[in-house]
Amino acid sequence: MAVRHIRLFPDFVLQTPCRPIVRIGPKTSDLLRDLKHTLQASHGVGLAAPQIGISLQAAVINVAKDPRKRFLGGSNHGLAVVINPQIVEARGLERPREGCLSVPDLLANVRRYAWVRVRALNAEGRQWILEVEGFEALAFQHEIDHLQGRLFLDRVANLSTDLYRRQDLQR
């Protein structure tokens, strides 16, 4: 089991678009394993390869155990692996409050779609198309953004009213 160090903003790797994975082999399996283990050891619902310093298009998402899933509802695919994911269709706008393992001090209200259809390769390299909704849709969009070198801070509606310090909210 390899739990990797999570890169923090403003690390350059988090702001760099990742390369697609062209050949799925043992190195991909190692990367996916590390992503799963590191996600499991964190309190997050998703983790993208650049967050562990690898600039390749792979991410893992798992909303199953997060309590926010109950409040926000939506789909639940359990532990999902996506390689080279693309959003091919999107509907409905929301303004959820989001955080990120790579930006531990801040939360923000961001613009996201309520429903998206995603095309990706799975861990075996087969194409799959999945439809995600609600909390899971937010998590997918957040991780796909990471693979394009974007952070949730880039999606903040208004920097003066929609950005919060985590410690101020917990007081």
Ligand SMILES: [Zn+2]
């Ligand atoms: Zn993140």
